Amino acid sequence: MLDLCDQIFVLLKHWMLGWPIWPESVKPLVSILLSIVPIMLVFAGLFAIMTVLERKGLGRIQNRYGPNRVGPYGFLQFAADGIKALTKEDVVPRAADKVIHFLAPLVLIVPVFLAYSVLPFGRNMVPMDIDAGVLFFFAVGAATELAVFMAGWSSRNKYSLLGAMRAIAQMVSYEVPLIVSTITVVMMVGSLSTVKIVEAQADYSGQWPQWHLFTPWGFAGFVLFLIAAMAESNRSPFDLPEGESEIVAGYFLEYSGFKFALFFLAEYLGMFAVSGMAVTLFLGGWTAPLAFLSWLPSWLWFFAKLMALIFLFIWARGTVPRMRMDQLMNFAWKFMLPMALINILAAGLWHFLPAGMGRWMACSAVIGIPYILLGRGLVGGKQFAKRTYRFAE
Amino acid sequence: MLGEGIIKGLAETARNFVGSYVDEDRLTTVQYPEERLPAQEAARNFPFLLFDGNDPHAGLRCVACQICERECPPQCIYIEKSKDKKPDYVGKPQFYPAVFDIDISVCMSCQICVEVCPFEAIKMDTEFELSNTDRFGGLLLDKHQLAKSNEYYHKIHPTEAAGVDSRLAADKAKVEAKARADAEAKARAAAAKATALPTLKAAPAPEA
Numbered sequence: 001m002l003d004l005c006d007q008i009f010v011l012l013k014h015w016m017l018g019w020p021i022w023p024e025s026v027k028p029l030v031s032i033l034l035s036i037v038p039i040m041l042v043f044a045g046l047f048a049i050m051t052v053l054e055r056k057g058l059g060r061i062q063n064r065y066g067p068n069r070v071g072p073y074g075f076l077q078f079a080a081d082g083i084k085a086l087t088k089e090d091v092v093p094r095a096a097d098k099v100i101h102f103l104a105p106l107v108l109i110v111p112v113f114l115a116y117s118v119l120p121f122g123r124n125m126v127p128m129d130i131d132a133g134v135l136f137f138f139a140v141g142a143a144t145e146l147a148v149f150m151a152g153w154s155s156r157n158k159y160s161l162l163g164a165m166r167a168i169a170q171m172v173s174y175e176v177p178l179i180v181s182t183i184t185v186v187m188m189v190g191s192l193s194t195v196k197i198v199e200a201q202a203d204y205s206g207q208w209p210q211w212h213l214f215t216p217w218g219f220a221g222f223v224l225f226l227i228a229a230m231a232e233s234n235r236s237p238f239d240l241p242e243g244e245s246e247i248v249a250g251y252f253l254e255y256s257g258f259k260f261a262l263f264f265l266a267e268y269l270g271m272f273a274v275s276g277m278a279v280t281l282f283l284g285g286w287t288a289p290l291a292f293l294s295w296l297p298s299w300l301w302f303f304a305k306l307m308a309l310i311f312l313f314i315w316a317r318g319t320v321p322r323m324r325m326d327q328l329m330n331f332a333w334k335f336m337l338p339m340a341l342i343n344i345l346a347a348g349l350w351h352f353l354p355a356g357m358g359r360w361m362a363c364s365a366v367i368g369i370p371y372i373l374l375g376r377g378l379v380g381g382k383q384f385a386k387r388t389y390r391f392a393e
Numbered sequence: 394m395l396g397e398g399i400i401k402g403l404a405e406t407a408r409n410f411v412g413s414y415v416d417e418d419r420l421t422t423v424q425y426p427e428e429r430l431p432a433q434e435a436a437r438n439f440p441f442l443l444f445d446g447n448d449p450h451a452g453l454r455c456v457a458c459q460i461c462e463r464e465c466p467p468q469c470i471y472i473e474k475s476k477d478k479k480p481d482y483v484g485k486p487q488f489y490p491a492v493f494d495i496d497i498s499v500c501m502s503c504q505i506c507v508e509v510c511p512f513e514a515i516k517m518d519t520e521f522e523l524s525n526t527d528r529f530g531g532l533l534l535d536k537h538q539l540a541k542s543n544e545y546y547h548k549i550h551p552t553e554a555a556g557v558d559s560r561l562a563a564d565k566a567k568v569e570a571k572a573r574a575d576a577e578a579k580a581r582a583a584a585a586k587a588t589a590l591p592t593l594k595a596a597p598a599p600e601a
Contacts, residue, residue, distance in 0.1 A: 060413045061406045065422050318410075319402040335395075375395025 006297045009038070010124050035127040039116050047268045048078035054314050061318035085261035093155060093254050100154035105255065105262035108147035111140040112266050115273040118194050122286045122299030126195055133194040134186060137277055138179055141232070144270060145171045148241070148251050151263070155254035163250020167241035170231055170328060174238075177336035178228035181221045184347035185212055185281045194277075198285030207291045211284040216363035217347040220371075222282040224340050226312070229278060231332070233271040235313055237320035240328060275309040276302075283309075335374050342370050434550055437517035439497045440506050442539045445482055449540035450489075454514035456481060457490040461506035461515055469499035470506065481512075482561065483568045495539060497523065498532040513557050519549045 004011070013034045022030050052067060052075055059066025068074035092101055118133035120126040130136060145168055152164020186192055189200040203210045212218030231238035242250040252263040279285060283305050286298035293301075323331070346366045353359040413419045423430055440461075444452035457474040473492035481487040506515050518541070525531030547554040 057410065060410045063409055063413050063419045063421065065420060065424070068424075315403060315406060315410075319406040320399065372394060378395060 002295050002297075006123055006299075008297075009122070009299065035117075036113075039127065040113065043116065043269055043272055044265070046272060047265055048082070049075070050268060050272075050310060051081070051264075052077045054317075057311070057314045058318045061315075082261070085258050088257035090257040090259060091254075093157065095156040096254065097154040097156065100150050101254070102259075104147050104151035104154060105259045105266070107150060108144055108266040109262055109269070111143040111147075112269045112273060114140040115270075116276070119273070119276040119280060120195050120198050120285050121276075121302050122297065125286075125299060129193065129195050132192045134182060134192045134197070134277075134281075137194075137273075138175075138182070141270075141274070142171075142175060144266070147266075151255070152251035155251070157254050159247040159249075160251050160253045162247050163241045163243070163253065166243075166247075166325065167234065167251055169325075170234075170238060170240060170332075173329060173332040174228045174231035174336070177224055177332065177340040178232055180337065180340035181224040181228065181343060182281060184217050184221045184343055187344070187347055188212070188217075188351060194280050194285075198280055198287065201284040202287045204291040209284055209287060209289055209291070211287075212282045213284075215350060216360065216367055217343050217350055218282055220339065220343045220346065220367045222278065224336060224343065225278055225282065226309075228336060229271075229274040230313065230316060231328075233274055233313075234267060235271060236317040237323050238328065239322055240325060243322065245322075271310065271313060272306065275306050275313070278309055279305045330378065335378055338374060339367075339371065343367060432519055432549065434552065436519045437504060438502055438521050439500050439518050439523075439534075440495060440504075440515050440539070441518040441541045442493060442536065443514055443516055443543055443546055444540050445543050447542075449537065449542075451479065452482075452542075453489055453536075453540060454482065454512050455490050455493065456487040456512055456514070457493075458488075458511070460509050460511070464505050464509045466503060466505060467499045467501050469496045470494070471496075483565050485568075490536060493536040493539060494533055496533050498528065513561060516546055516550070516553075 013031075016034055017027065017031055055077070056066035056068075056074065066074065067077040070076045070080045092098060115137050117128040118126065118130060118137050120129075126133075148167045148171070149164045152160045152162075152167070155161075185197060189197045191197065191200075201209065201211050208214070213222050234241050240250075242252075247253070252260060255263060279302060286302040288294040288296060288298075288301050346363045349366060350359060350363050353362060409419070443454050444450075445454065446452040457472055459472050459474070462470045462472045471492065471494040472490050475489045475491040478486040479489050502517070504517055507517055523532070543554070543558075546557075
């Protein structure tokens with residue numbers, strides 16, 4: 001029974017594929033569709049709920065109620081927003097490059113959806129188990145930068161262009177620590193396949209899971225990955241490309257109606273995808289957090305961890321103000337990248353030292369000491385004191 | 394150490410997040426249509442016409458002098474004077490406005506009409522829920538919509554209304570005292586005339 005619950009979606013797909021209405025020749029196509037359509041529906045639905053939950057959560061952080069008018073507790077707000085976006089006039093600037101302007105949101109949304117194809121949502125629930133799953137994920141993830149620049153460039157608006165240029169600078173910079181922090185996991189598991197990475201974390205020592213998070217290099221890698229993921233998905237405090245207060249809305253300033261909604265959707269779906277990747281790499285994918293909880297369906301655990309990470313994203317957004325461009329770049333190149341590189345060294349040490357307390361101490365020191373020193377380098381030398389003013393005589 | 398500030402900040406926002414569910418006092422939002430703040434006495438929005446008693450026509454204080462119409466900076470008041478007269482609060486026959494319209498889509502709530510009115514007939518209202526589906530006709534208020542009782546005025550601006558009432562009462566008392574004095578003087582004159590009558594009878598009456 002529990003096994004059935006765990007595998008229900010897999011069995012459902014096989015059952016639907018077994019219907020005699022499909023000719024043998026279209027069966028591969030049907031199989032693909034049966035994988036794609038649920039993903040698109042589930043994550044679009046998650047996007048809808050998350051927009052409401054985010055607004056409510058941010059509201060609570062600021063001691064407000066948040067949306068509570070449409071439907072019970074305001075949970076139908078997304079429907080109202082969707083209808084508004086669909087019925088709004090679609091304005092295209094006269095000077096815009098119309099073809100690219102039209103294509104940009106589509107080019108953005110396609111790679112974002114493609115990224116889901118390698119995420120293992122549960123036991124035996126991976127749409128596409130390819131050997132280079134992680135590589136594929138980051139390859140399609142990098143394609144979103146193209147779309148962002150297409151949007152900013154084709155709008156022919158200085159704010160859009162500024163936003164797009166900021167986006168490129170930021171995304172290229174943070175792509176490096178994002179991938180370098182992933183390398184540790186690939187090194188330790190010895191595979192680029194997301195399924196293998198999850199399987200490597202599926203064992204338990206007693207009740208405790210053997211997730212990568214619970215190792216020094218895994219913890220450091222997870223934090224680095226999460227920070228870089230925030231920057232990759234243009235979330236606050238790294239939302240400079242949008243920067244409402246300085247460049248209005250950045251690269252999607254000249255988009256209205258449903259195209260704007262598509263950008264919004266792509267931003268959230270990108271956030272979910274990268275959170276799903278963080279879950280797969282560091283939080284043990286679909287495995288239960290404690291051994292005796294393994295009877296719960298695996299997909300439930302995946303989505304629980306995903307929601308927890310998304311909550312972390314929202315929490316960070318409600319806490320940290322937007323960074324300045326030079327701070328952003330300094331942070332990426334002077335802190336994130338060295339730390340990610342040192343983390344590779346720590347992972348190597350972890351692999352070659354014999355298991356035990358000594359290994360823990362050595363790895364923690366290799367990560368901790370540069371952390372403190374680099375942190376001093378970023379913060380150090382700055383004296384924060386009450387500002388004194390000199391007035392003209 | 395790097396990251397300390399972020400941890401502190403996260404703790405602070407978490408405290409706010411949880412606190413807003415635990416402690417109702419944290420949420421300062423007044424959920425407007427269901428909840429309202431108590432009305433402020435000093436609030437003002439658009440003018441209205443005051444009437445005494447129960448009949449908006451008989452008690453209307455406005456005498457159609459048209460000062461407010463002339464003084465109104467955005468020219469949102471339109472008045473037509475009546476042909477006949479009706480007694481005002483002291484009983485003196487006065488004109489009244491046959492038509493008194495205020496276009497509140499034009500009105501800028503400057504209160505100049507209130508300040509220039511010598512009859513305490515026009516005052517500022519606090520009613521703000523005036524949204525309307527007809528943006529021309531619906532926002533042009535006529536005499537019947539504008540007329541509001543003195544009790545209503547007392548309700549929205551108690552201190553101001555008490556001052557106005559005492560002033561009007563003093564005026565009325567003065568007028569009545571003057572009338573009484575006039576009447577007495579007349580009576581005295583008549584009496585004096587009556588007493589003087591016999592002596593004057595012989596002489597030819599100059600007034601006649």
